[in-house]
Amino acid sequence: MAMENPATSQIPVAGGAATLGSVAKNSESLSATRKKPLEIALFWIFALCAAVTVFTTFGIIAVLVTESAPFFREVSLARFFGEKEWAPLFNPPHYGVLSLICGTFLVAAGAALFSLPMGLLAAIYLSEYASPRARNIMKPVLELLAGVPTVVYGYFALLFITPLLQNGLESMTPTLQRVTGNPNLFPTIEVFNALSASIAIAIMTLPLVASLCEDSLRVVPRALREGAYALGATKMEVSLKVVVPAALSGIMASFILAVSRAVGETMIVALAAGASPKITLNPLESIQTMTGYIVQVSMGDVPHGSIGYQTIFAVGLVLFCITVLMNLASISLVKKYRHKYD
Amino acid sequence: MNTSSLSNLADKAMSESPTRKAETPSARNSTPQFNVAMAAAGEQNATPVIVEAEKINLFYGTKQALKSVSIPFHQNTISALIGPSGCGKSTFLRCLNRMNDLIEGCRTEGEVTLSGENIYTKGVDTVMLRQRVGMVFQKPNPFPMAIWDNIAYGPRLRGIKNKAVLGEIVEESLRGAALWDEVKDDLKKSALGLSGGQQQRLCIARALATKPEVLLMDEPCSALDPISTLKVEELMRELRGAYTIIIVTHNMQQAARVSDTTAFFLLGELIEMGASAKMFTDPSDKRTEDYITGRFG
Numbered sequence: 209m210a211m212e213n214p215a216t217s218q219i220p221v222a223g224g225a226a227t228l229g230s231v232a233k234n235s236e237s238l239s240a241t242r243k244k245p246l247e248i249a250l251f252w253i254f255a256l257c258a259a260v261t262v263f264t265t266f267g268i269i270a271v272l273v274t275e276s277a278p279f280f281r282e283v284s285l286a287r288f289f290g291e292k293e294w295a296p297l298f299n300p301p302h303y304g305v306l307s308l309i310c311g312t313f314l315v316a317a318g319a320a321l322f323s324l325p326m327g328l329l330a331a332i333y334l335s336e337y338a339s340p341r342a343r344n345i346m347k348p349v350l351e352l353l354a355g356v357p358t359v360v361y362g363y364f365a366l367l368f369i370t371p372l373l374q375n376g377l378e379s380m381t382p383t384l385q386r387v388t389g390n391p392n393l394f395p396t397i398e399v400f401n402a403l404s405a406s407i408a409i410a411i412m413t414l415p416l417v418a419s420l421c422e423d424s425l426r427v428v429p430r431a432l433r434e435g436a437y438a439l440g441a442t443k444m445e446v447s448l449k450v451v452v453p454a455a456l457s458g459i460m461a462s463f464i465l466a467v468s469r470a471v472g473e474t475m476i477v478a479l480a481a482g483a484s485p486k487i488t489l490n491p492l493e494s495i496q497t498m499t500g501y502i503v504q505v506s507m508g509d510v511p512h513g514s515i516g517y518q519t520i521f522a523v524g525l526v527l528f529c530i531t532v533l534m535n536l537a538s539i540s541l542v543k544k545y546r547h548k549y550d
Numbered sequence: 551m552n553t554s555s556l557s558n559l560a561d562k563a564m565s566e567s568p569t570r571k572a573e574t575p576s577a578r579n580s581t582p583q584f585n586v587a588m589a590a591a592g593e594q595n596a597t598p599v600i601v602e603a604e605k606i607n608l609f610y611g612t613k614q615a616l617k618s619v620s621i622p623f624h625q626n627t628i629s630a631l632i633g634p635s636g637c638g639k640s641t642f643l644r645c646l647n648r649m650n651d652l653i654e655g656c657r658t659e660g661e662v663t664l665s666g667e668n669i670y671t672k673g674v675d676t677v678m679l680r681q682r683v684g685m686v687f688q689k690p691n692p693f694p695m696a697i698w699d700n701i702a703y704g705p706r707l708r709g710i711k712n713k714a715v716l717g718e719i720v721e722e723s724l725r726g727a728a729l730w731d732e733v734k735d736d737l738k739k740s741a742l743g744l745s746g747g748q749q750q751r752l753c754i755a756r757a758l759a760t761k762p763e764v765l766l767m768d769e770p771c772s773a774l775d776p777i778s779t780l781k782v783e784e785l786m787r788e789l790r791g792a793y794t795i796i797i798v799t800h801n802m803q804q805a806a807r808v809s810d811t812t813a814f815f816l817l818g819e820l821i822e823m824g825a826s827a828k829m830f831t832d833p834s835d836k837r838t839e840d841y842i843t844g845r846f847g
Contacts, residue, residue, distance in 0.1 A: 432693065434687060440704065449703075
């Protein structure tokens with residue numbers, strides 16, 4: 209397509225002596241040599257690479273739908289979304305996926321609560337306040353955090369954050385008892401709990417948020433900052449009232465990406481959040497997320513083809529839908545808040 | 551344009567100056583330059599000096615960008631700074647509201663006085679300074695918010711919260727910048743939807759909204775088409791009575807058209823300054839003549 213008409217567009221400026229006939233002849237021979245097989249081959253190689261991503265997506269959708277279809281023939285959607293308990297391997301089985309969704313969002317919301325504001329503030333510091341030297345040291349270190357394998361974060365949550373939380377709560381217990389006036393109050397944190405998984409995921413997504421936010425703050429044109437300074441704005445007013453609103457589209461995108469990561473995060477929750485699906489908002493309890501459940505069943509000895517096995521496709525489908533919805537939300541938010549600067 | 555609202559603006563600016571003086575009495579008392587300025591003004595049959603740069607040396611790192619530049623600017627006049635690219639005229643302009651402070655490794659020596667007060671002494675609040683010395687930039691830089699909020703931005707920084715008062719300022723400023731009739735029904739719409747020329751007039755209105763004494767314009771028309779340029783020039787002439795305008799321009803016709811005095815810069819030095827009429831017809835320096843006749847630059 210792009211190489212459609214190279215001959216006409218690339219006729220060289222002919223020398224003064226060239227006649228009309230010789231120019232036409234030249235252009236003919238040009239068109240013959242320009243349509244190299246390599247060009248055509250490259251076109252198809254590029255197109256194929258682009259197509260792979262699309263085919264993969266459709267492949268995943270196809271597998272999820274066909275594999276979970278037998279499950280939904282057995283279990284109605286009303287039961288799937290209506291029941292309060294998730295225990296597909298028990299007798300009688302319960303298929304209330306809401307408890308897994310609840311666990312997922314409890315962990316993701318907890319993580320977002322820490323990582324989004326902290327990431328944004330870190331980005332504002334890096335972009336607006338830090339000296340170039342400080343930024344050159346801090347940004348690579350921050351991005352290093354993103355390279356830590358999630359299994360490390362999982363153990364970090366289980367063996368470091370959880371004991372820390374437990375000790376902290378223990379030492380605070382007398383104060384809590386005094387404040388509430390209840391001497392029998394002994395709040396406890398379970399060994400597996402949503403909170404420490406949330407904190408670990410927050411630490412994991414923090415560099416993502418900070419780095420992406422910083423990128424979008426930095427591309428806000430210098431002219432805009434100067435405009436605000438010239439009106440007598442302080443550094444804080446420039447940062448918060450002009451630069452951040454101008455970068456809102458990128459900030460939103462990074463937020464949603466971070467939440468998507470938190471929703472889809474597997475290793476940390478599988479290790480630290482526990483395996484007891486329930487509908488709760490208490491982050492100190494053990495819960496189970498959708499991803500955690502899929503790991504548990506995939507690793508276990510549930511026979512292939514059984515309804516217990518098919519549940520992971522049903523849960524996977526739900527997870528997939530949630531992620532797609534969040535991506536769509538992200539795209540529309542980015543569009544809504546995007547400002548064009550040339 | 552709307553002259554009544556303009557004179558209105560002027561009145562307000564006038565009526566506000568006594569209160570400003572009251573704000574900083576200590577600085578106002580020690581103004582030996584003021585007498586000098588008056589003398590100079592008498593000579594030229596002009597208004598008193600409001601901004602005066604004295605022996606400004608400016609360095610970017612080790613590179614000297616301005617060499618001992620001294621210029622007085624008279625109240626309620628338009629002064630143009632001309633010269634080839636890289637001659638330091640924009641840098642000099644940015645000295646007058648200390649915008650160069652924002653540039654890493656930039657060092658300024660010398661004095662700039664605003665109504666007799668040195669803006670480079672320790673303890674000067676650049677925030678206060680920039681509210682008194684407004685600035686319009688080369689490229690229109692409206693904030694990504696509604697037109698109304700763009701104009702109200704400056705007054706809000708000064709603590710004005712009352713919507714009705716802000717609304718008045720917004721209308722007054724937009725009228726002052728000859729933009730009101732075009733945008734009065736779209737005040738809630740994003741300023742980024744305006745055309746380039748409208749955006750630049752919006753930026754002028756935004757600068758006027760803080761009621762500055764001095765308005766710095768850094769090539770305000772270089773990104774505009776001829777019709778918008780004409781509008782902005784018309785606007786400058788209308789603002790002339792109420793504001794002191796200092797404009798950097800590459801367009802010598804523009805300098806000749808709008809300015810009372812013109813200063814010619816070359817390689818960081820002030821070569822010549824004088825009444826624009828004389829500068830463009832009978833410059834005293836050969837280099838000025840070469841530049842304005844287009845022999846280099």
